Amino acid sequence: MRTTRLDDGVFRTDAPNGLTVLTEKMPAMRSAAAGIWVRTASAHETPEKMGVSHLLEHMVFKGTERRSAQEIALALESRGGALDAYTGRDHTTYQARVIDLDLPLAFDVLTDLVRRPRLEQADLELERNVVLEEINGVSDTPDDLVFELHTDALWQDHPYGRSILGSPASIMGLGAADLRAFHQAWYHPANCVVAAAGSIDPQQL
Numbered sequence: 001m002r003t004t005r006l007d008d009g010v011f012r013t014d015a016p017n018g019l020t021v022l023t024e025k026m027p028a029m030r031s032a033a034a035g036i037w038v039r040t041a042s043a044h045e046t047p048e049k050m051g052v053s054h055l056l057e058h059m060v061f062k063g064t065e066r067r068s069a070q071e072i073a074l075a076l077e078s079r080g081g082a083l084d085a086y087t088g089r090d091h092t093t094y095q096a097r098v099i100d101l102d103l104p105l106a107f108d109v110l111t112d113l114v115r116r117p118r119l120e121q122a123d124l125e126l127e128r129n130v131v132l133e134e135i136n137g138v139s140d141t142p143d144d145l146v147f148e149l150h151t152d153a154l155w156q157d158h159p160y161g162r163s164i165l166g167s168p169a170s171i172m173g174l175g176a177a178d179l180r181a182f183h184q185a186w187y188h189p190a191n192c193v194v195a196a197a198g199s200i201d202p203q204q205l
Helices: 052-062 069-077 100-115 121-139 142-155 168-172 176-186
Strands: 002-007 010-014 020-025 031-038 082-087 092-099 192-198
Touching (some): 031 100, 052 069, 052 082, 052 121, 052 176, 069 082, 092 100, 121 142, 121 176
Parallel strands (some): 020 192
Antiparallel strands (some): 031 092, 031 192, 082 092
């Protein structure tokens, strides 16, 4: 492990397996924000698999090897915390906000989501419809639609020009095996950044 001080209270640790850990200690706080940034998203997809990153982000919340969807939903929220995720063009992020005493629990949930999702076909059939509704919602919302059209016109054939959500055709063509293959290829320590700020002990984290 190699730790470098970047600023007052800010540290970067590089682990032997390639994982990067960024921490900022803020002594005045009694809460903490933490997340795992996976260095893959829509810009890393092929046209045929467009939307797989976003669909995978949805699917990890359907259950892991250790937790059901309900247990994931209640793990932090029942204690006043928050759990969320989003997919961009360059990275997918899973994040939590909790009181400092619950930071170990937050990381247990986050690593569970990122490392051990079930990705079952039965769950995919239901979640696919959720994403298709999101795509339809963009088409029905002018300010969202104009952003998609602008991005397509600006980037054209570049991966940045493709929709993060995917298209109805690409989403319908994705199966659980595609999600598992994408997860196995990209969701590994060397492709992740763990970050936390607030009432934390950088060494312990």
